[in-house]
Amino acid sequence: MDIVSYMLPLVWAAILAVAVTLYVILDGFGLGLGILFHFERREGQRDVIMNTIAPFWDGNQTWLVLGGGGLLAAFPKAYGVIMSGLYIPIIVMLLALVFRGVAFEFRWVAKPRQEFWDLAFSWGALVAAFSQGVVLGGLLQGLAVQGDRFAGGTFDWLTPFALFCGVGLVVGYALLGTTWLIYKTDGELQDWARNLAKIALLLVVAATAIISLWTPLTVPRIAERWFTWPDIALFAPVPLLVIYAAWRCWHGIENIGNDAEPFIAAVALFLLGFVGLLISNVPYLVPASMTVWEAAAAPGSQLFMLVGTLLLLPIILGYTIFVYWTFRGKVRAGEGYH
């Protein structure tokens, strides 16, 4: 293998990792707000919760399209295998996102009869978050592949482990949502978010611990990666940093003053989780059956896309930051365009 066809798939794996991470964090707090709708029934408060994300949600969700489109462009074989093998949870996720997405606009047009779209928003978010966790779990377990094609059954993904990953992502997104609210609101709503954030954080810590133990128990390949000398020493900072980030998050929730701290700490928790996943699975794209090199598109295709990506991604990040900056500050009742 020459240096170009060795490096290109690695570069593309890194770009996709960035896209997926940004999606999980950005739409994660958006879906988290939907999950919080289950615990806040008052219309006025729901309006504010929704308005903290309304100008951003569409851009946030686009990272999911880049994840899918980028996977198709850079790793078409993996794209085909993953979409076929995790057919049911992926379609369920997409349909849930239909409800969640249209609710952003329909809810305001339907007022004062918006109850259905409140349900669409809250259940759409919950089901989408759960399905994404199941997709992750299904991938970690591995997919049966024969000659570039998925060769397993429709319900291969359906295991207690994958379902628990779904629960884990739901509480994770709830933590992102509550800490985002602490950052973007004040007064009664912020107090409410602080209380819920504590519960969410405890659940996240518990879920992280369980998944971190369950994964190596289910997947021997991953146990070997983590628990052999000297790797165990090399990777030990990851769990230690998780404990530190969780402590900072708790500290920020407890102590009024730095409203951004809990959210930043929650994001750090997600990033550390992602690092853990990378350590567990490099160099696999479809764990245990397809490496990044095996799944890669033709070098000519990856290169053509890379030129555009290197040019456009900084611009995208630039105007995304600009829009967040434009709508900075606390959101209060009565703001919005509707």
Add this chain to the structure above:
Amino acid sequence: MDMDAVLLARIQFAFTITFHIIFPSFSIGLAAFIATLLVRWRMTGKEHFRKLARFWTKIFAVSFAMGVVSGIVLSYQFGTNWAGFSTVAGNIVGPLMGYEVLMAFFLEATFLGIMLFGWERVSPNLHVASAILVALGTSMSAFWILAANSWMQTPDGFEMRNGIAYPVSWFHIIFNPSFPYRFAHMFTAAYLTTSVVVLAVGARYLVTNRFIEESKTMIRMGLGMVAVLAPLQLFIGDQHGLNTAEYQPVKLAAMEAHWDGSKPAELVLFAWPDAKAETNHLEIGIPHLGSLIITHNPDGLFKGLKDFKPDERPALLPIFFAFRVMVGIGLLLIAIGLTGAYLWWRGMLFNATWYLKPLTYAWPLGFVAIISGWWVTETGRQPYLVYGILKTVDAASPVSFGAVLTTLILFVIIYTSVFSIGILYINRLIEKGPQGKAIAVDGNPSLGAHPLTAAQGATRSALGSEE
């Protein structure tokens, strides 16, 4: 995967993409319309332009949301339904999709935030610029998607190795033989569709004596576009047809229901094409006119369906009838445009109730034409998914019949209900009209049954006063 599951996967894809195309067809033109209104407002300072822009922006937001959620489904269905397609054509189609996301989707989705929520938050110039960027994003999105689709119709700039397509020239991949025609045809269709909606809404207000000044602006702008674009579309469509004759002759033969390539073709106005008997029943046609249109020579010859083996022919009925629906609507729009232009010239337009009243029902015309046109071109590509390279049967994902059936039922239930409600909501916004106060507390009959709580009232008045 067995044949039945392939058929279900095709029905599912046809269903989801047919629903999806409604919304971008509308958003592409509407974004440009809103940007134009805002530019005119900045140039003239006339407040009714801004009021109109604000009104249409609300409708745009609802339509755009439906376009986004139905579009995301598609970007994953290439894998869930057509894993073989991503393996064989992923090297080519993948980067085109990737560029669409990077150049267009992010741009429109991000600046939509400023367009919707920036009315009082950012400077007017930045707000207008955001609307222009959203319009630019929708157009670039169409560019890349149509490049990908056109490549599937008339593939170029690639080579096959071990059954997989590899790029050779990206220029030829993007600007493949049918792309310029398809892009011009679809882009014009999108602008035409939106113009008809704007015209119909303007007519609806004027015949009921509401929003007089706004309605006249809408009628002028909508009609102006229809009068120019509808005749232009006839020319572009003809050119596109000639391109199809060259590169996909069997599709053209199916559109024309032309069986025998050794004789000059009639223009078949109506018929019931019979694939088994290889003939047309109940045919009404004009001799030699078909040849004149396709070859620009009354005795010109072009290939008929019998020149192709039966298993290389696409399904005839949907192509034949959808094509006639599209052309029929196109001719109707030319009539609407020219009649309106004449009335306008004579200064009778705003009093011509006989003309304006039927127009209030004209809003769906463009959508029906666009869906019909896509059915013609997509069905006409069959039995291939990538023309001449990959058959649809060979592209299907290894997914079970039951799984595809279940999700198909879910798609049908959810799409028809959610998107029908969305269209009803757009109608509700139109009914409310371009008001200074967006949320009318008074005069809304639905409020009677639900007394406002204090919180609701406070929110609503706060939202209203912000307008």
